Amino acid sequence: MDESEFLAGYDPRAYPAVAVTVDVVALTIRGGGLRVLLIRRAEQPHAGLWALPGGFIRPGEDLPQAAARELAEETGLAGLSGRLHIEQLASYGAPERDPRMRVVSISYLAFAPDLPDPRAGSDAADASWHPVDKLPELAFDHDRILAHGLERARGKLEYTPLATAFAGERFTISELRGVYETVWGVPLHAGNFHRKILSVPGFVESTGETTESGGARGGPRAKLYRAGDARLLHPALLRPAREEQIR
Amino acid sequence: MDESEFLAGYDPRAYPAVAVTVDVVALTIRGGGLRVLLIRRAEQPHAGLWALPGGFIRPGEDLPQAAARELAEETGLAGLSGRLHIEQLASYGAPERDPRMRVVSISYLAFAPDLPDPRAGSDAADASWHPVDKLPELAFDHDRILAHGLERARGKLEYTPLATAFAGERFTISELRGVYETVWGVPLHAGNFHRKILSVPGFVESTGETTESGGARGGPRAKLYRAGDARLLHPALLRPAREEQIR
DNA sequence: CTTGTTATTCTCATACTGAGATTGTCTCAA
């Protein structure tokens, strides 16, 4: 039997049915804090609970494409494609994670600068940005997925220029520091941060411009930068080490 | 309609059939080089080609469990559970990656110290360890999965004590350096490496013993160490930076 | 015994980091 004969007689139904979904952990910085996009489920199961935006993949659709589609569909946030960073996070397939049937979920992690309020899409009763430190109960195992996404985001700030994806087109060093402080949840030394950012090749490049005025509460005008061409930070910008993480 | 009513009337067949597989990138060090476990496919499609060990997940089986089972089944390497490190790598779901049907594959990465030769299991015509720098043509998109696994392994040596998973129960600093040199493919400065390993808290701990004799070509007896209790290396042990990776 | 190999430890120059201080510009409120 060669390959074409084999395929002609192949019966996909011989294998147990498994559904595949994508779920998206979309993060942004709003109101001075890190927030995640959640939708309130309109349908069973877990109707009424908050959940990560996501849904079943469609035939002929690649996984990242499905993640981007679900994000747009369920939140009304169209045209995200421009400044949206999206990457695969992990997959979850515990047998009982969805009461309907065996569901394997591929999670994606997305970052974006401050975005407009979402509006609930087809399967959602509501959609909004929730502070990650004050979360409601989540459907399925989405609390675990979200925790994983947060840890990934915190780690990626260390060795990639990801922080610039949370900032606008042009930004000041202080704004960039604000991104780090918000995502990591720790204050950073302004002087040392400044020195570090400018010394990492390709992290930021100067625009030659400055802000129109000083800060809201005083201070001189700040120079404006844009994201540089580095894909990895070298040397990395490490979080203050926490002993308990190491062991 | 409450949740139980909903579930009673739910029809899993309403969704398009998708199959979920796990594929395992199992790495070890053998014959002075880094090797990956491959099986030769006995069945269509791609019969006769080499592929990563893997297969369909079973009902009621969690993903890591499926990965461990496939690894054991297809290679005859039982009892790996002891000193085997296994972690999720990534998922692949491009629509045409498998000619049979829509298949989403969850890949796992496994590391082990030198293991006996595998023997081919049920679905395999052959199984063996292949040097990663001299690979045959691989089935499906397994070349991409393998490349991803290698890059992950190389990166994890930097900030985790993973290298000890490639070494035996007790090992010398030089053996550990050999692991790094083999996986990274670069020579390291013996003195600096030695200093670094001993200065990272929790990486290795002394056994108080030494090797029975000196090295095969001379040199004093080396002290023996075992893996320490650190889960992260701090500070990390970075690869010599390659400029082209950064941009 | 001699030569070559290797484990282990040092030295020294350079680079990077954390903490704190300095300088000068800007906003705000008295």
Added chain:
DNA sequence: TTGAGACAATCTCAGTATGAGAATAACAAG
């Protein structure tokens, strides 16, 4: 209008980490 406080940007200094090379000593093999 002016003084106080905020903040951008730069600098200092000590402590720590790294890369390169060298020194010392133990051991294998001829």
